[in-house]
Structures are given as C-alpha cells and as structure tokens.
Amino acid sequence: MAFPDDGVSPVVFVLSRPHGTVRGHGHRRRFTETADAAHAVRTGAVDAITGAIPFDPDDRAALVAPVALTHDSAPLAGARPRRHDVTSRTYHPDRPVHRDRVTRAIKAIADGAVDKVVLARAVDLAIAPAADVEDLLGALAHGNTEHNAFGVNVGAATGDGSWLLGASPEVLLRKDGRVVTAQPYAGSAPRSSDPETDRAAAAALAASGKDLAEHAFVVDYLRDRLGPICADLQAPSTPEVRATGEIWHLATPIRATLRDDSVTALDLALLLSPTPAVCGTPSDVAAQFIREVEEPRGLYGGAVGWCDAAGDGEWMVTIRCLQLAEDRHHLRTWAGGGIVAQSDPQAELDETTAKLRTVLTALGIADS
Numbered sequence: 335m336a337f338p339d340d341g342v343s344p345v346v347f348v349l350s351r352p353h354g355t356v357r358g359h360g361h362r363r364r365f366t367e368t369a370d371a372a373h374a375v376r377t378g379a380v381d382a383i384t385g386a387i388p389f390d391p392d393d394r395a396a397l398v399a400p401v402a403l404t405h406d407s408a409p410l411a412g413a414r415p416r417r418h419d420v421t422s423r424t425y426h427p428d429r430p431v432h433r434d435r436v437t438r439a440i441k442a443i444a445d446g447a448v449d450k451v452v453l454a455r456a457v458d459l460a461i462a463p464a465a466d467v468e469d470l471l472g473a474l475a476h477g478n479t480e481h482n483a484f485g486v487n488v489g490a491a492t493g494d495g496s497w498l499l500g501a502s503p504e505v506l507l508r509k510d511g512r513v514v515t516a517q518p519y520a521g522s523a524p525r526s527s528d529p530e531t532d533r534a535a536a537a538a539l540a541a542s543g544k545d546l547a548e549h550a551f552v553v554d555y556l557r558d559r560l561g562p563i564c565a566d567l568q569a570p571s572t573p574e575v576r577a578t579g580e581i582w583h584l585a586t587p588i589r590a591t592l593r594d595d596s597v598t599a600l601d602l603a604l605l606l607s608p609t610p611a612v613c614g615t616p617s618d619v620a621a622q623f624i625r626e627v628e629e630p631r632g633l634y635g636g637a638v639g640w641c642d643a644a645g646d647g648e649w650m651v652t653i654r655c656l657q658l659a660e661d662r663h664h665l666r667t668w669a670g671g672g673i674v675a676q677s678d679p680q681a682e683l684d685e686t687t688a689k690l691r692t693v694l695t696a697l698g699i700a701d702s
C-alpha cells in the first residue's frame with residue numbers, strides 16, 4: 335500500500351524505484367528555500383529532507399524535514415488507471431504557438447546565441463470524478479516499465495493543498511556513501527503498439543545524429559559539474575536506448591566517486607539541477623530564453639527526492655508529472671523537448687504530445 339497509516343504521521347512523500355520505495359511521514363519543519371533545507375541536513379539540524387526543488391533556483395521549493403523516513407525493498411506494485419472525464423482543457427500555449435517558439439529557438443541556435451534549449455508546454459485539465467492521490471500514484475507506477483513513480487505533498491511544505499505526482503524515468507543523481515550515480519535521459523522517439531514499428535523506432539533513435547547531439551549536451555554538462563568533485567567518473571561514450579510506456583529515450587549510466595563525503599545528495603541535486611535535459615546549453619542563456627517565452631515552470635523541470643542524515647539519497651528530474659490542486663478536480667501537466675539545430679517544429683510538438691500521455695494514461699484519459 336502506498337500510504338500506510340501509522341496513526342500519527344500521514345505520508346507526505348513517496349519515491350518508487352526498481353530497487354525500492356522511500357516514504358516520508360509527517361513533517362517537523364517546512365522549507366521553501368532550498369538552501370535552508372540543504373544547510374539544515376548538512377549540519378545535522380534535521381534528520382532528513384524530502385520533497386521538490388523548483389526549475390528556477392529563485393522559485394519556491396516544497397521541502398520538508400519528515401518525522402520519519404522509511405525504506406521498503408520493493409517498488410510500488412501499481413494499480414490499473416481509473417477513468418476520468420475531462421470537463422475542460424486549456425493549453426499553455428496553444429499548439430501553433432509552441433511550434434513558433436520552437437522555430438524561434440532554432441533561429442537562436444543558428445545565430446549562435448545558444449546551442450540547445452528545452453521548450454515545454456503545459457495543459458490545465460478539469461476532471462471528474464476527483465482524482466485520488468494514492469490511486470493515481472499506483473497508476474503512474476503501473477504505467478512505467480521500471481515502476482518509477484513519485485508523489486510529493488506540496489501542501490505540507492507550502493500550505494496550498496496540492497500534490498505533485500509523476501513517473502519520471504530520469505535519475506538526476508543517487509548518492510550511496512561516496513558513490514554517485516546518474517542516468518541522464520535526452521533524445522526521444524514515440525513508441526508504437528506495433529512491435530515491428532516499435533523496434534524500428536528504437537533502432538532509428540540509436541542512430542539519430544540529432545538525438546545523439548541533444549543527448550551529448552547533458553552528459554557533457556554532468557561531466558563538467560561532477561568532474562571537479564569526483565574521482566574516476568565513468569560514462570560510456572554511446573548511450574543506451576531505454577523505454578518508458580510511451581517513449582524510447584537515449585540514456586547514459588554515469589558513475590563516479592566523491593572526493594569529499596560531506597557533500598549530501600541534496601547538495602548534489604542543487605549543483606546539478608536543472609541539467610540540459612530540461613534547460614539547455616549554455617545553461618544561463620537557455621534559462622533566460624525559457625524565462626522570456628514560457629510561463630514560470632514552478633516545480634516542473636526541477637527535482638524530486640530525499641536526503642537522509644548520512645547525506646545519502648536519490649533525486650529524479652521532475653518530468654512526466656502533474657500538479658493536482660487541493661480540490662482534486664484541477665491539475666496542470668507539462669511536457670518539454672530539447673531543441674537543437676536539426677530540430678523540426680512539428681516533430682517537437684508531436685514529441686511533447688507523446689510525453690503528455692504518461693500522465694493522461696495514468697488518469698484513464700484518452701488523448702486528443
């Protein structure tokens with residue numbers, strides 16, 4: 335069960351991964367400033383931190399020091415999606431505007447202003463019946479090939495009553511003692527229900543110069559950020575092809591050893607987030623481009639995870655997710671894609687539509 339009731343502290347955080355599930359119960363302290371939370375766990379003022387950090391480091395985080403952090407060796411079992419009907423749907427922005435923004439990004443790349451920029455669009459939905467947080471978390475785990483799923487009670491940190499839920503396949507970092515691992519994802523191809531077409535899509539992705547270039551920006555960035563604080567950083571020169579329920583991705587498993595083990599998993603999340611999988615290259619120019627064209631992303635594109643008193647923990651990139659309002663009838667979901675010189679605006683729009691299916695499928699909503 336996702337939310338065991340210990341009679342005292344409700345579950346405010348869940349992260350399901352193939353190797354197990356971590357839950358945060360209750361909250362002793364709330365943090366909306368990421369640096370304050372990082373300082374508190376580094377100095378031993380709190381035993382653990384769970385929650386979400388925003389895309390824009392100046393934005394509000396949703397972090398708490400839980401009363402207890404529990405580990406279960408199994409991922410969430412998952413549950414079939416429950417059907418929801420959409421009573422209203424609003425795109426931010428409409429599809430033609432997203433295509434125009436992609437065209438603008440391609441031009442900025444051609445002009446030499448930026449090398450890669452990740453552009454996202456959001457969809458606001460009103461649904462009936464009201465979504466149930468625990469059921470939805472189970473459906474997200476059910477739909478992911480590795481049972482990846484997360485839930486953050488944003489309301490526990492900010493008081494707004496919302497939950498951030500998702501099934502991100504992308505590991506920003508995991509820290510276990512001195513060992514740091516990461517699994518950046520970038521480069522995508524929609525999957526097909528026809529097995530032959532599906533296999534061909536995976537093979538074409540592995541050979542796609544455009545996607546390999548898009549992926550390399552993320553691996554290079556992680557090397558640059560982790561290199562100075564780690565010894566023996568290992569990253570294969572060719573990415574793997576990995577599947578979610580809806581998409582094939584290029585992924586690179588990275589492993590390194592920290593030189594200084596007083597660095598915590600939350601320190602590392604702040605050092606690495608946002609990577610060029612959600613922002614771009616160079617980071618500052620891409621972030622400025624995103625700020626100029628998109629609505630503020632809030633928690634989308636940031637990181638979700640936990641950090642314990644030993645400094646160990648795991649943080650996922652906050653993608654394939656939704657934020658569910660307190661009334662449980664309203665939500666926002668997002669999808670983005672990396673734009674590089676060889677991008678095509680219609681293909682980029684289609685890629686975001688495929689990515690939106692992760693959340694829509696978990697809600698039992700047919701695409702449109």
Ligand SMILES: C=C(O[C@H]1C=CC=C(C(=O)O)[C@@H]1O)C(=O)O
Nearest residue numbers: 520521522611653669670671672
């Ligand atoms: C930004 C998203 O995906 C990132 C992660 C994997 C592949 C991506 C891509 O191919 O563009 C994106 O970099 C998203 O799902 O909203």
